[in-house]
Amino acid sequence: MMSTQGNTIDLDSARKLLQPASSQQRSLPELHQRLLQVLQTSLEIDRVLELFFTELQSLIPVDGLEYQNSTHDLQLQQGNPSLHRCSYRLNHGNDFLGELQFSRAKRFRELELSNLETLLSTLLYPLRNALMYHEAVSCALRDNLTGAGNRLAMDQAINREVQLAIRNRTPLSLLVLDLDRFKQINDIYGHAYGDQALKTVVDCTRQCLRAVDGLYRLGGEEFVVVLGNTGLEPAKSIAERIRSAVENLQFKIDGQPLPMTVSLGVAIRHNDETGRELLDRCDKLMYAAKHRGRNIVVSE
Numbered sequence: 001m002m003s004t005q006g007n008t009i010d011l012d013s014a015r016k017l018l019q020p021a022s023s024q025q026r027s028l029p030e031l032h033q034r035l036l037q038v039l040q041t042s043l044e045i046d047r048v049l050e051l052f053f054t055e056l057q058s059l060i061p062v063d064g065l066e067y068q069n070s071t072h073d074l075q076l077q078q079g080n081p082s083l084h085r086c087s088y089r090l091n092h093g094n095d096f097l098g099e100l101q102f103s104r105a106k107r108f109r110e111l112e113l114s115n116l117e118t119l120l121s122t123l124l125y126p127l128r129n130a131l132m133y134h135e136a137v138s139c140a141l142r143d144n145l146t147g148a149g150n151r152l153a154m155d156q157a158i159n160r161e162v163q164l165a166i167r168n169r170t171p172l173s174l175l176v177l178d179l180d181r182f183k184q185i186n187d188i189y190g191h192a193y194g195d196q197a198l199k200t201v202v203d204c205t206r207q208c209l210r211a212v213d214g215l216y217r218l219g220g221e222e223f224v225v226v227l228g229n230t231g232l233e234p235a236k237s238i239a240e241r242i243r244s245a246v247e248n249l250q251f252k253i254d255g256q257p258l259p260m261t262v263s264l265g266v267a268i269r270h271n272d273e274t275g276r277e278l279l280d281r282c283d284k285l286m287y288a289a290k291h292r293g294r295n296i297v298v299s300e
């Protein structure tokens with residue numbers, strides 16, 4: 001009779017591995033070995049850098065670690081930047097993985113720099129994997145054409161902001177924005193120009209917003225702006241700023257100006273209102289703007 005041996009794999013050993021590094025000093029080979037294990041435990045770039053920064057202290061004390069990757073629009077920091085700095089550009093084959101800058105109050109010694117370079121080799125694969133993961137996650141949450149967040153990202157953002165608004169008792173406002181008579185642009189000039197017009201309006205809208213405000217594509221030519229910690233009056237001003245910026249875009253097709261406008265609904269979250277209810281209400285206000293002749297902002 002055949003017997004099957006059952007094995008149980010749990011994460012206890014991994015958890016032990018992740019217990020914070022004690023203040024004990026490690027030799028270069030010991031730390032190298034430990035980093036090879038520890039850095040495998042996360043695909044989040046922030047966490048990978050945090051682990052490297054924490055573990056590094058057992059051989060080379062540093063005050064700050066700054067990471068920059070303009071290709072992926074990433075700027076991350078561990079600890080606090082200090083006076084003396086050393087920086088490294090990290091490459092893996094032809095892939096640029098970013099730039100790391102270590103800093104501390106005391107100058108780095110030659111031996112420390114050489115050890116740091118040895119240890120950085122343990123970061124290459126984990127960082128490359130984390131960047132690939134980051135890219136995959138952001139693709140899954142982004143609309144291909146316009147670069148705005150997609151519906152999944154919008155649902156996540158609205159839920160998160162509703163939770164924050166409840167916890168911190170802060171206002172939360174939404175804008176729903178829809179291009180006016182967009183079908184005509186497609187019909188007269190073709191879909192490719194329609195796409196171009198859509199992208200231009202999204203870029204213009206983004207320029208009217210702060211970096212923390214989320215811009216999402218609800219579908220077709222309809223977009224949502226999530227304004228955390230923002231009351232109705234400021235939300236109305238932002239909506240008006242977007243409306244006016246799009247009206248003054250001076251978008252051209254084959255050298256010919258093509259006027260474009262948008263209609264917007266603005267709503268602030270009422271007590272006990274869910275994200276879905278708020279969005280539905282805001283959508284209705286946008287339709288009210290259409291009925292009132294388009295190119296206007298309608299708020300509650």
Ligand SMILES: Nc1nc2c(ncn2[C@@H]2O[C@H](COP(=O)(O)OP(=O)(O)OP(=O)(O)O)[C@@H](O)[C@H]2O)c(=O)[nH]1
Nearest residue numbers: 178179180181182183184186191194195220221290
């Ligand atoms: N080029 C392009 N067109 C799109 C895209 N998504 C939706 N559309 C088009 O957007 C148009 C929307 O048309 P309607 O819903 O009639 O709205 P409208 O013409 O903007 O009119 P109003 O909203 O009433 O002002 C349709 O022709 C869709 O095919 C896209 O990704 N690219």
